[in-house]
Amino acid sequence: xxxxxxxxxxxxxxxxxxxxxxxxxxxxxxxxxxxxxxxxxxxxxxxxxxxxxxxxxxxxxxxxxxxxxxxxxxxxxxxxxxxxxxxxxxxxxxxxxxxxxxxxxxxxxxxxx
Amino acid sequence: xxxxxxxxxxxxxxxxxxxxxxxxxxxxxxxxxxxxxxxxxxxxxxxxxxxxxxxxxxxxxxxxxxxxxxxxxxxxxxxxxxxxxxxxxxxxxxxxxxxxxxxxxxxxxxxxxxx
Numbered sequence: 514x515x516x517x518x519x520x521x522x523x524x525x526x527x528x529x530x531x532x533x534x535x536x537x538x539x540x541x542x543x544x545x546x547x548x549x550x551x552x553x554x555x556x557x558x559x560x561x562x563x564x565x566x567x568x569x570x571x572x573x574x575x576x577x578x579x580x581x582x583x584x585x586x587x588x589x590x591x592x593x594x595x596x597x598x599x600x601x602x603x604x605x606x607x608x609x610x611x612x613x614x615x616x617x618x619x620x621x622x623x624x625x626x
Numbered sequence: 627x628x629x630x631x632x633x634x635x636x637x638x639x640x641x642x643x644x645x646x647x648x649x650x651x652x653x654x655x656x657x658x659x660x661x662x663x664x665x666x667x668x669x670x671x672x673x674x675x676x677x678x679x680x681x682x683x684x685x686x687x688x689x690x691x692x693x694x695x696x697x698x699x700x701x702x703x704x705x706x707x708x709x710x711x712x713x714x715x716x717x718x719x720x721x722x723x724x725x726x727x728x729x730x731x732x733x734x735x736x737x738x739x740x741x
Contacts, residue, residue, distance in 0.1 A: 547729070556718060556734040557669075602668065606730075613659075614720075614730050618668040 515540045519603045519617030526593055526624050534588040534620045536577075536603035544605040546570075546579050546586040547614070551600045560588075560601070593624045628653050628723045630733035638739045639709055646705045647736045649719035654699035659730070660692070663716040672717075675702045709740045 520535040538544065548560040548570070561570030566581035575590045586603060603617040629652040639645050649658065657676055661669040672692055673681040681694040695703045706713050716735040723731070 549732075557720075557732040559729055559731075562729060613671060613674070614669075616669045 515607050515615045517603050517605055517615050517617035520620055523621040528624055528626050529592045532590040532593045534601055536586045538584050538605050540605055540607050542608040544607045547604040548577055548588050549602040595624045595626055598624050628721050628731040632733040632736050636737040640741055641710055643709055644705055644707045646703050647717055649702045649733055651700045651721055655721040655723050658702045659720045660704045661718045711740045714740045
């Protein structure tokens, strides 16, 4: 089946620290992979995506590389800011079951000054 | 891309009543999705709503409890019926305009509290 396993939080970092949030997946076929971010009191926003193996998605200083060999899509940022405090969701869209997305449980990040 | 609005943004309801949530998209889309996000948890797909046909419900969700309408390609409603405190959640609609698994765009959500 299809599923996403995400690093549990909450994660608390100091400003300018390095961030890694782990995400691994199980899927049939060749899924597309996504990271969504949910800021406090808001809906989900797409942060970045990758649609095939070895693709790197990037946005706002965040990066994630689609690793088929390890079935992973870890989110990284070299220097976090207080404004990055949010909940981050890893998600996949399988290639053969329509448009349904499968989400991880979310990782809450708090960045302190 | 797509811009999605939802009404209401939040509501507090009494046990046993029903609430209808509206989702409006600024472009025509084939498929719309309704999710539930319970406090501190991830998103769970409730159903997929296609225009002109019955919604397809995921395991654990039934039409009597969550009736959905999809009268046209830009609008859908989700009703939470006979509510109980366990229905307190954020309800989100989303669309994939491309139909190519490229991206889902989400509405801002409806925060429902049932007393």
